[in-house]
Amino acid sequence: xxxxxxxxxxxxxxxxxxxxxxxxxxxxxxxxxxxxxxxxxxxxxxxxxxxxxxxxxxxxxxxxxxxxxxxxxxxxxxxxxxxxxxxxxxxxxxxxxxxxxxxxxxxxxxxxxxxxxxxxxxxxxxxxxxxxxxxxxxxxxxxx
Numbered sequence: 441x442x443x444x445x446x447x448x449x450x451x452x453x454x455x456x457x458x459x460x461x462x463x464x465x466x467x468x469x470x471x472x473x474x475x476x477x478x479x480x481x482x483x484x485x486x487x488x489x490x491x492x493x494x495x496x497x498x499x500x501x502x503x504x505x506x507x508x509x510x511x512x513x514x515x516x517x518x519x520x521x522x523x524x525x526x527x528x529x530x531x532x533x534x535x536x537x538x539x540x541x542x543x544x545x546x547x548x549x550x551x552x553x554x555x556x557x558x559x560x561x562x563x564x565x566x567x568x569x570x571x572x573x574x575x576x577x578x579x580x581x582x583x584x
Contacts, residue, residue, distance in 0.1 A: 463567035503542035505535055506575075507560060529563060536568030543571040550579045561573065 472573045508516045515522045535542055544564060548557045564572055 468553050503540045505544045507546050509548040509552045509557055513548040513553055513556040532567040532569055541571055544569050545573050545575045547576045
């Protein structure tokens, strides 16, 4: 009256428990193809008038103003010493009022105070200068 629980016999057929996924993949591919076919093509377009050809080269060189800040925090405008804050602000206002505003190149010395350089840049921006740039940064590179 005993019952055999173990799997001692090797001649019993065991059923395959895995799900057959081939029909599922076939159905998914058919649905994907139907979706691709039924999606309308994007026919909306935006008309843009693009310029034709190359632009003419600029014949005018931009006007440059060089503001130098020395090691002793002295300021010069195109190699002309500036003696007062009011004089510097007058130069900024005159340059900003020009119809074709010049490019302002700020050339600080390596030993100039950061406060002076930041003050000159802030004054220039506050008084309407829009074309600012710092030049001569090669002196700040390592190893020099």
